[in-house]
Amino acid sequence: MKHIQNIGLGLFLVGLSIFTSLIFIGKYEVTPEVLENIINNKGIKSELFINSMKSNVVGKEFSNPFTFSSSMISALETANESHKQNSEWDKVIWDKPHSFAYEIVKQSGNGIIKENKWLFWWLTFGLGILGALMYIIPAVIVKGPPGIKNNGIWFNAATNRGWVGWLVFIFLVGFYLLLYFRPSYIVNWTYIVDPISENLSGNLASQWFLYGFLYCVVMTVMAVRMYIKYRHNKYQILRTTSVLFFQIVFAFLIPEILVRFEKPWYDFKNAFPLDYDFFFSWNLDQLIASGGLGLFILIWGIVLTVVIVPVMVYFFGKRWYCSWVCGCGGLAETLGDPYRQLSDKSLKAWKLERWLVHGVLVFVLMMTGFTLYAYFSGAEGVLGIKTQTIQDIYGFLIGSIFAGVIGTGFYPIFGNRVWCRFGCPLAAYLGVVQRFKSRFRITTNGGQCISCGNCSTYCEQGIDVRAYAQKGENIVRSSCVGCGICSAVCPRGVLKLENGPEKGRINPTEILLGNDVDLMDLVNQK
Amino acid sequence: MEHIVIIGNGISGVTAARHIRKLSAKKITIVSAESDYFFSRTALMYVYMGHMKFEHTQPYENWFWKKNRIDLKKGYVENIDTENSTLHFTEGDLLTYDKLIIATGSKPNKFGWPGQDLEGVQGLYSKQDLENLEVYAPNNKVCKRAVIVGGGLIGIELAEMLHSRNIPVTFLVRESSFWNGVLPNKESELINREILSNGIDLRLSSNLKEIKSDENGKAKSVIIEETGEEIFCDFVGLTAGVSPNIDIVKNSNIETGKGFKVNRYLETNISNIYAIGDCAEQQEAIGNRRPIEAVWYTGRMMGETVAQTICGNRVEYKPGHWFNSAKFFDIEYQTYGWVWAQPKDNEARFYWEHESSKKCIHINYDKNTREFIGINTFGIRMRHEFFDKILSEKQTVEHVLEHLTNANFDPEFYKLYEKEIVAKFNAENNTNIQLKKKSWKRIFQVN
Numbered sequence: 001m002k003h004i005q006n007i008g009l010g011l012f013l014v015g016l017s018i019f020t021s022l023i024f025i026g027k028y029e030v031t032p033e034v035l036e037n038i039i040n041n042k043g044i045k046s047e048l049f050i051n052s053m054k055s056n057v058v059g060k061e062f063s064n065p066f067t068f069s070s071s072m073i074s075a076l077e078t079a080n081e082s083h084k085q086n087s088e089w090d091k092v093i094w095d096k097p098h099s100f101a102y103e104i105v106k107q108s109g110n111g112i113i114k115e116n117k118w119l120f121w122w123l124t125f126g127l128g129i130l131g132a133l134m135y136i137i138p139a140v141i142v143k144g145p146p147g148i149k150n151n152g153i154w155f156n157a158a159t160n161r162g163w164v165g166w167l168v169f170i171f172l173v174g175f176y177l178l179l180y181f182r183p184s185y186i187v188n189w190t191y192i193v194d195p196i197s198e199n200l201s202g203n204l205a206s207q208w209f210l211y212g213f214l215y216c217v218v219m220t221v222m223a224v225r226m227y228i229k230y231r232h233n234k235y236q237i238l239r240t241t242s243v244l245f246f247q248i249v250f251a252f253l254i255p256e257i258l259v260r261f262e263k264p265w266y267d268f269k270n271a272f273p274l275d276y277d278f279f280f281s282w283n284l285d286q287l288i289a290s291g292g293l294g295l296f297i298l299i300w301g302i303v304l305t306v307v308i309v310p311v312m313v314y315f316f317g318k319r320w321y322c323s324w325v326c327g328c329g330g331l332a333e334t335l336g337d338p339y340r341q342l343s344d345k346s347l348k349a350w351k352l353e354r355w356l357v358h359g360v361l362v363f364v365l366m367m368t369g370f371t372l373y374a375y376f377s378g379a380e381g382v383l384g385i386k387t388q389t390i391q392d393i394y395g396f397l398i399g400s401i402f403a404g405v406i407g408t409g410f411y412p413i414f415g416n417r418v419w420c421r422f423g424c425p426l427a428a429y430l431g432v433v434q435r436f437k438s439r440f441r442i443t444t445n446g447g448q449c450i451s452c453g454n455c456s457t458y459c460e461q462g463i464d465v466r467a468y469a470q471k472g473e474n475i476v477r478s479s480c481v482g483c484g485i486c487s488a489v490c491p492r493g494v495l496k497l498e499n500g501p502e503k504g505r506i507n508p509t510e511i512l513l514g515n516d517v518d519l520m521d522l523v524n525q526k
Numbered sequence: 527m528e529h530i531v532i533i534g535n536g537i538s539g540v541t542a543a544r545h546i547r548k549l550s551a552k553k554i555t556i557v558s559a560e561s562d563y564f565f566s567r568t569a570l571m572y573v574y575m576g577h578m579k580f581e582h583t584q585p586y587e588n589w590f591w592k593k594n595r596i597d598l599k600k601g602y603v604e605n606i607d608t609e610n611s612t613l614h615f616t617e618g619d620l621l622t623y624d625k626l627i628i629a630t631g632s633k634p635n636k637f638g639w640p641g642q643d644l645e646g647v648q649g650l651y652s653k654q655d656l657e658n659l660e661v662y663a664p665n666n667k668v669c670k671r672a673v674i675v676g677g678g679l680i681g682i683e684l685a686e687m688l689h690s691r692n693i694p695v696t697f698l699v700r701e702s703s704f705w706n707g708v709l710p711n712k713e714s715e716l717i718n719r720e721i722l723s724n725g726i727d728l729r730l731s732s733n734l735k736e737i738k739s740d741e742n743g744k745a746k747s748v749i750i751e752e753t754g755e756e757i758f759c760d761f762v763g764l765t766a767g768v769s770p771n772i773d774i775v776k777n778s779n780i781e782t783g784k785g786f787k788v789n790r791y792l793e794t795n796i797s798n799i800y801a802i803g804d805c806a807e808q809q810e811a812i813g814n815r816r817p818i819e820a821v822w823y824t825g826r827m828m829g830e831t832v833a834q835t836i837c838g839n840r841v842e843y844k845p846g847h848w849f850n851s852a853k854f855f856d857i858e859y860q861t862y863g864w865v866w867a868q869p870k871d872n873e874a875r876f877y878w879e880h881e882s883s884k885k886c887i888h889i890n891y892d893k894n895t896r897e898f899i900g901i902n903t904f905g906i907r908m909r910h911e912f913f914d915k916i917l918s919e920k921q922t923v924e925h926v927l928e929h930l931t932n933a934n935f936d937p938e939f940y941k942l943y944e945k946e947i948v949a950k951f952n953a954e955n956n957t958n959i960q961l962k963k964k965s966w967k968r969i970f971q972v973n
Contacts, residue, residue, distance in 0.1 A: 145723070147856030151690040152576035232856075234939040346587060445935055446910025448851050448860070450822045451537065452569035457582045466585055487937050489577075491853040493860055493907030496935050500966045510548070513910055515827040516844035517918070519834065 008134025015127030222334035243330035317440025319482020336416025343415030431478030538803025539629035541829025632768035641737030676766030862913035863900025
């Protein structure tokens with residue numbers, strides 16, 4: 001069994017290495033036709049850019065995407081600069097340089113990868129999936145009978161912030177930086193999922209399609225791990241199935257199929273304000289222009305946030321969203337599960353959490369308020385601040401850096417819920433409802449707690465669960481996403497997630513159940 | 527300002543300190559030789575198994591003590607001068623107190639076995655024991671086999687710990703079946719099977735005769751009394767129970783038996799000295815409880831109680847209904863009320879076991895009055911509050927079964943067995959109990 005696991009690990013690493021090295025393989029050449037296409041599609045009027053492209057780029061073969069992109073970007077930037085100086089605003093190319101470069105690179109690559117998309121799919125995704133499963137599945141036998149088997153987690157360099165963890169951290173952060181800020185470098189990765197994208201939406205794969213597909217693959221493989229690890233725990237099995245379903249069907253398949261039918265790309269479960277650009281003017285315009293379905297999406301998006309989300313939180317706690325439906329939560333609960341013990345449980349972290357997460361909520365609401373004001377009034381900005389600027393700052397700081405680079409990149413360092421705990425504005429909103437108006441709580445089983453600390457250690461949200469359990473107090477915390485792992489790892493059956501009457505839900509106790517009845521009455525009623 | 531000194535920073539001493547702080551502004555000092563800060567002893571096993579780091583076993587962050595004005599002193603008390611209310615430490619320094627709470631806990635039993643003090647022979651109680659375990663049994667290269675002597679809760683935990691590092695374990699149990707002085711046969715056998723299925727070499731009815739030494743004074747084998755068999759090993763765990771740690775009072779006039787003798791107010795024979803937790807011995811037994819109870823929550827309850835007394839509200843220690851819990855490898859165990867190993871004359875039993883042999887419940891009730899006396903539950907979690915109320919109200923066994931859905935505390939979506947259980951009871955007892963639907967109202971006692 002150990003051999004199978006080792007071979008699996010080997011195959012996985014080979015797949016990963018090939019995947020990584022793809023960036024450096026291949027050749028790129030812009031043909032006059034491609035340039036013509038871009039000029040027409042984008043309506044480019046800058047003769048400076050066109051000339052510069054013709055003399056420096058077109059017809060030349062580049063052997064890597066870095067110099068190729070940078071020569072195009074410098075052409076673009078030089079042209080823009082001069083146009084701006086001369087106030088030739090209609091000639092300025094307003095696209096984000098790297099996204100712009102991506103589109104050209106996507107059409108200009110050639111060579112072995114583009115010609116053998118499926119072969120490279122198998123060499124990367126195929127080997128990675130096969131290897132990972134060979135590593136994961138033998139756990140059924142290797143780890144012993146069903147039950148909590150967290151043996152050695154704190155001795156393992158992958159899960160105790162050891163060197164493996166740091167390598168994974170570097171890889172993940174690197175991946176997100178490329179994905180968000182240098183898509184033109186990772187065109188080769190998108191080639192290998194082109195066939196799948198074409199089958200779904202009819203289009204070639206963008207970097208976002210690549211990300212969505214990779215996301216689904218990673219979640220599926222790591223869900224297998226969850227199914228094995230928690231095969232004795234039906235709550236975990238159902239929860240894992242649910243997040244997997246919503247990711248694959250709602251976040252991946254339905255939006256792609258919508259595009260196939262020339263409808264707007266929309267993830268029906270992605271609620272504002274997590275879906276922070278829902279009220280951006282381009283989205284509103286697109287929805288309104290898309291007829292009945294667009295209008296339905298517009299109304300659905302508003303009803304989801306204003307009615308469905310809070311009502312469901314009232315009945316079931318925020319877990320219905322955060323650990324049963326949400327995509328970010330889905331990745332955290334599958335890929336992130338091995339890292340849950342790394343979350344910071346200190347009081348300081350809790351204080352930071354409250355400032356940050358509510359700060360982001362205020363930020364997103366302000367931004368949306370400004371945006372809507374500008375949309376309806378036609379003004380460019382509010383109080384002298386351009387809405388576009390606020391949107392750009394939010395998109396960069398929160399949407400990309402916080403949610404992606406830090407949120408996922410830091411899994412092996414700060415645990416798997418950094419974004420959900422410190423950054424997600426939707427989680428902040430759900431948390432307020434959960435804390436003050438909900439039937440959900442984690443019930444503490446009387447006086448059974450032995451303060452061992454497994455619950456706190458494995459709380460991905462960094463809640464000091466034990467602090468409540470050892471006082472016989474129910475856990476009613478706004479940040480709890482109801483993953484149920486505290487209950488699973490408790491050796492004494494102390495914790496139970498449940499929905500019940502609001503009365504008695506918050507039950508601070510000084511003297512625990514089991515002691516003198518009179519003393520309990522005396523002290524607890526004071 | 528009155529100075530309260532507490533010897534021992536375990537759950538009893540720390541609970542007392544916390545509650546005294548809540549009730550008063552007295553000066554509080556906790557003395558410990560074992561660790562700088564309070565940690566949860568019950569969690570040491572998870573540190574060895576790699577589930578947690580030692581710091582995770584500390585329920586309070588390090589700033590907690592200063593913030594709550596609880597002074598911590600590291601030192602070993604050599605002598606208590608009760609005349610002058612002064613503690614003498616091995617380093618020679620002194621500490622005076624106005625009131626003293628002794629909460630020194632337990633130490634592992636050693637019954638005079640030859641070789642019991644060799645290297646590589648130890649109990650599992652203190653932080654130091656954990657550290658030694660890392661020396662003598664860090665992996666299965668250094669420790670090719672371990673022998674555990676004594677089949678109680680700590681013994682089976684130690685077996686699970688060593689097993690988690692793939693160290694072969696031989697488990698010597700004096701009784702004819704695991705823990706059958708406490709558990710009825712059926713449950714005891716169920717746990718025997720669980721131990722064996724984890725690959726532990728379980729030896730029932732086996733006593734330790736002696737531990738043999740190698741040339742370096744380290745344990746190399748054990749001899750079994752009954753068979754004379756020699757089992758070679760690199761580590762011997764002594765887990766034949768614990769007894770009160772009363773070493774510090776050898777030269778004082780505090781009255782001791784097995785532990786520090788206390789009355790119902792947890793007062794010793796010296797007027798300003800109290801004893802709580804594992805080290806306290808009740809002069810009169812409380813209900814069916816033993817005079818010495820080395821249980822986590824009783825230590826906590828005594829701490830809660832003594833704090834009242836010290837802060838001017840002199841109250842008796844009156845523990846409520848018995849309950850407890852443990853985990854045997856993958857099988858969780860909870861008990862509420864009393865289910866003796868052997869039924870008493872007035873008692874009848876009802877036993878249900880799941881076909882997997884990993885879950886069972888055992889109910890004890892009075893066959894004349896039908897009053898519910900207690901329940902053992904294995905592999906099914908149940909609600910403490912439910913049974914506490916049942917016991918206080920002296921409800922019948924029929925009432926318990928009727929409302930069994932309200933007792934369940936397993937995570938949501940778990941399979942429920944109440945129907946099966948009640949059907950079995952009905953079939954065996956010619957009754958017609960109808961299982962009631964789960965009622966939040968009853969569970970949370972909302973009126």
